[in-house]
Amino acid sequence: MAPSSTSGAPLKRRLGFRLLLVFFGLFAAGVLAATVTAIVLAPTLPPVHNILRKHLKAPLQVLARHGQLIAEFGNEERMPVTLKQVPPALIQAVLAAEDRSFYTNPGIDLLGIARAAWVDIVTGRKAQGASTITMQVARNYFLSPHKTFTRKIKEVLLSFKIARELTKNQILTLYLNKIFLGNHAYGFEAAAHVYYGKPLKALDLAQLAMLAGLPQAPSLDNPIDHPHNARARRHYVLTRMLALGDITKAQYAQADAAPIATRAHTIHYHVDAPYVAEMVREYMIKHFGKKKTYDGGYRVYTTIGAREQEAADQAVEDGLLAYNIRHGYYGPTAVVPVTATTSRHRLRRDLRHYTTVGGLVPAIVTAVGYHSVTAYDLDRRTVHIGWQGLSWAARFITVNAEGYAPQQASDILKVGDVIYVHHVGPGVWALSQIPRPYAALVSLRPHDGSIAALVGGFDFYYDNFNNATQAYRQPGSSFKPFVYSAAIAKGYTAASLFSGAPIVALSGAHGELWRPHNYSDHFRGLTRMRVGLAQSINLVSIRVLRAVGIRYAVHYAERFGFKASALPHSLSLVLGSATLTPLEMARGYTVFANGGFRVRPYFIRKIVDERGKTIWRAKPLVVPPPPGASVAIHGTPHFAVQAISPQNAFIMTSMMQSVIRSGTGQLALSLKRIDIAGKTGTSNHERNAWFSGFSPYLETTVWVGFPVPKSLGHYEVGAHAALPIWVQYMGAALAGRPDTPFARPRGIVTAIINRHTGLPCSKTNPAAMREYFIKGTVPKKGGQRGVPGPAQSVRSSGLF
Structure with a gap:
């Protein structure tokens, strides 16, 4: 006899009832477990009140x-901004892509969490989904990135706490500045500079939507490494914005059709x-x-x-x-094979071993004409170098010798030479080389x-x-002013005379003979100190140092910040033998x-x-x-020490002006300045x-x-x-x-002297000239040449 068609109904009801009991039991157990976990974890949650001051x-x-x-x-590009500095379109795009209920939810999305939990149970793996903006802030500011169930519960609890203690705008500001967006960019302002080389406020809708799509998978969706993924993600963001009424169909169509025009931008240094x-x-x-x-x-x-x-x-x-240019061409950096069929790709590959140095760009010669060459450079340009940019390149032999002047371009370069080129004007290039x-x-x-x-x-x-x-390095004659200043301090003047005759002296531990000479190898007679410094006469300067005394000069140099222990205690001091x-x-x-x-x-x-x-x-x-000047001084100033007298500094400055007016520094006259x-x-x-x-x-x-x-x-x-x-x-x-x-201090006087004797004379004397003196050091008529004035009683031991 066949079984009744209704006999299985009670069995099914009983089975369904039992499954329902199991489900509610599991749910209650889950709630209980979550509650216990929450109670246990709550005390371990970090305080939220410091988050606004938390270090980024x-x-x-x-x-x-x-x-x-x-x-x-630093390893992270980050440019914090306030919410007022963020374009409204970016905020709309971020909310559309990440958390459409941000301004109304309690910090978490319960339905999203339930969906994510179900995926975890069914698939047996930990899924990331359902993170609101508040939850992402909690994770990024307080928690580790490792995906564990304990961390997820902490994230939920902390999100509630953040939502309760901070305003929505504060939370959104934290998110916009903290989130990682790929290529070392943290925060949207930094990302705008990295991907587009512009600030956020300068980006259009398509670019803002591109950035808004990055938080979910910045490595896989960024437009530099994965432009196809980036386009799809941007399309999703724009679609969500259209559905929410944030943009019009026309704006959507224009932004969705925009090309993925981006590349890695380095920070622009001003x-x-x-x-x-x-x-x-x-x-x-x-x-x-x-x-x-x-x-x-x-x-x-x-x-x-x-x-x-x-x-x-x-x-x-x-x-x-x-x-x-003064010393000639060293030759090509390298030579690579180049033929008429060599591709630009091959040229680029050969140039990848070289970098721009200073303003010099590496290039490969691709053609040589009679008075010109053509080259392909590192910046993927074809550059033409005319004879004006080539004719200097006689072959370097030594620092004192060059080869014959080139007559044609082939005397200098050949196809395949790796060279450096220098941009000297609009469309004008020259052959160059690393100095x-x-x-x-x-x-x-x-x-x-x-x-x-x-x-x-x-x-x-x-x-x-x-x-x-x-x-x-040895400063050479540029050290002389410090010794001459010592002479001024001892009572000598710019008009004091010293001999420029040859000198033979003992030098070194073994008493070797030292025969210093002038750069010109010419000897001089009695020479005024001003002329000795202006024309950098070594033999005159050595006698100035002898007159001052080596020990005195060395310790005097400390007034200028030099260490006595670093200076030679010998006559070579005045010639700049220190390092x-x-x-x-x-x-x-x-x-x-x-x-x-x-x-x-x-x-x-x-x-x-x-x-x-x-x-x-x-x-x-x-x-x-x-003294007496009305100068506004802010705060408590720290005044510098008076190292030498203002009068000494003025006299020395005047003597160094002569270096430019009539001495070794006359090239500086081209500046047409008296100061x-x-x-x-x-x-x-x-x-x-x-x-x-x-x-x-x-x-x-x-x-x-x-x-x-x-x-x-x-x-x-x-x-x-x-x-x-x-x-x-x-x-x-x-x-x-x-x-x-230069300001003339008190205590400086002028006198008319004879340029040959350094002694006072009448204005009508053909050798008359005006000279500065510190008051009290003007030589007297008929006085001894080269001897310090009455302000100092120093023996004239400097005339040799």
């Missing part, structure tokens, strides 16, 4: 004097000062530690002037390239020692050795420039933390205002070329030499190798500043 990892920013960006150091940036980085690591330096969000304001630094970079580059000598320039503001510009070499990324602060850095020389010359005060060079004005609070401010030594003074310097065998000079506004020292000292070549003296760099820089740095004569 942000790179160290190095800034110029007026806030222009010099460099950034001031190129990598040597200064490295000095800041080293300082910060030393005082704050590596971790805080790289992610502490510090902003370091330096003393660097944007205009001065740009001028310094250009002057050093031009000066070293000019040296190249072999190094150079340094350091420029200080004399009133407080702040560094206005500093260049440590041709290209920091090619060689990061900082020649301005680390290269100890000093350009920065040390620059500091010494500021004493002349500011009227006699010893300032201390510094390069950091202030340090600001991530909250904008100034945590450190420089306390420079400043030159005190003249400049300085001194050339050349060490033995032209191993180092120097010029140190100043105006009331800036002191600047330039050095040129090889990294391992050797001859720069005949005639590569300070006036030829270093002074042109100084002139170019000072011309640009002083542009717009009034031509202000």
Whole structure:
């Protein structure tokens, strides 16, 4: 007999009832477990009230004097913004893509969590889904990224807590600044710069929607590495915005059709000062530690002037390239096979081993004409070099010899040569080469020692050795002013006479004979100190040092910031046989420039933390205002020490003005200024070329030499190798500043003297000239030549 059709119904009801009991039992157990877990975990949750002040990892920013960006150091690009700075379209796009109920939910999405939990149970793996913006903030600010059930419960609990204690706008601001968006970009402002090279406010709807689609999978959806995925994700965001009524159909269609036009953008630096940036980085690591330096969000304001630094970079580059032209072409960097069928792809592959150095771009010669060549460069350009950019390239033989002048382009280059080219004007290129000598320039503001510009070499990324602060080189005759100042302090005058006859002296521990000579190898008769310094006459200067005394001169030099232990205690002192850095020389010359005060060079004005609070401010030594001057002084100033008298500084400045007017520094006359003074310097065998000079506004020292000292070549003296760099820089740095004569202090008098005898004479005398004296040192008619005036009773032991 067949079973009844209804006999199974009670069984099914009983089975369904039991399954329902099981389900509710499991649900109750889950709720109970979650409740117990919540009770256990709640006390371990971090406090939320500090989240608004919570530190965001942000790179160290190095800034110029007026806030222009010099460099950034750190692994994360982050540029925090306020909600008012964020375009409304981005907020709409983010909410559409990530959390449409953000402004109404309690911090979590219960349905989303249930769906995610079901996926976890069914698939047996931990799913990420259902994270609201508040939950992402909780995870990013407080929790680890590891996906565990315990962390998920903490995330839910913490989200409730954040939603209760913070406003929605505060939560959204935290999210917009913290979220990772790929390619080292954290936060949407940083992402805008990384992907588009623009600030958020400059992006269009398509670009904003692209960024809004990144948080879910920044590695897989970013437009640089995966443009197809990025387009699909942008389409999703725009579709959601259209569905929510945030945009019109026309806006949607235009944005959805926009191309994926993006590439990796580096941060744009407004001031190129990598040597200064490295000095800041080293300082910060030393005082704050590596971790805080790289992610502490510090902003370091330096003393660097944007205009001065740009001028310094250009002057050093031009000066070293000019040296190249004077000494001939070293030859190609390498040779690669090139034929008529060689593709651009192959050329690019061969160029990938080379980088731009300074302003020089690597290129491969692809064709050689009679008086021109064509090359393909690293920037994927075809450049043409005419004869004007080639004719200089006689073959380099030694620093003192070149080959024959080339007659045609094939005398210089051939197809396949890897060369460097230099852009010299619109559409105009020249053959170039990486300079072999190094150079340094350091420029200080004399009133407080702040560094206005500093260049440590041709290209920091090619060689990061900082020649301005680390290269100890012999300053040659540029050290003479410090000895001459000692003579002025002992009562000698600019009119005192010293012999320029030959000298033979004992030198060294074994008593070797030392026969110093003048650079010209010519001897002089009795010569005034002014002329001796202006024309850099070595034999006169040695006698000045003898008159002063070596011991006295060495200790006197300490007034300029030099260490006595670093100076030779011999007659070679006046010829610059010590080894000093350009920065040390620059500091010494500021004493002349500011009227006699010893300032201390510094390069950091202030340090600001991530909250904008100034945590450190420089306390420079400043030159005190003249007596009776009404100068506004802010705060408590730290006045510099009076190193030499104002009268001494004025006399020495006047003598160094003669270096420019009639001596070895006459190239500086091209500046057509009366407020400049300085001194050339050349060490033995032209191993180092120097010029140190100043105006009331800036002191600047330039050095040129090889990294391992050797001859720069005949005639590569300070006036030829270093002074042109100084002139170019000072011309640009002083542009717009009034031509202000150096202030004449009290106690300076003038007298008419005979230029041959240094003694007073009448105005009608053909040899009459006007000379400055410190009051009380004017020589008397019929007096002894070269002897100090009555202000000092010093024996004239300097006439030999």
